Amino acid sequence: MPFITVTRCKKYADVHWDYITYPTKLDALLHRLDGELRDKAKEIYLTCSNARSRFVGSDQLIWFRDIEVSHADAAANEPYDLINGIVRDVVKNLELGS
Structure with missing residues (x-):
């Protein structure tokens, strides 16, 4: 499960994901990849x-710096879905023996 942080300031935000170790x-x-x-x-x-x-x-790293606060949630959700999807695909391939 990806862990993505959003750091908001008054006008701009940072969205950050850093790689964690999996099995x-x-x-x-x-x-x-x-x-x-x-x-x-x-x-x-x-x-x-x-x-x-x-x-x-x-x-192993995604960092969007100084995006507008109004875009921060969408900017965090999309990488979350992307990373989660890639991990799911990799796990599925492991289960199928590919």
């Missing part, structure tokens, strides 16, 4: 960013 087989597969998570997170970021915003991302 060994799942962990190994997640480390082989080869930028997939980063690229999808960047697409989400582009829908909520402004001229002041910054993106920091990899397959």
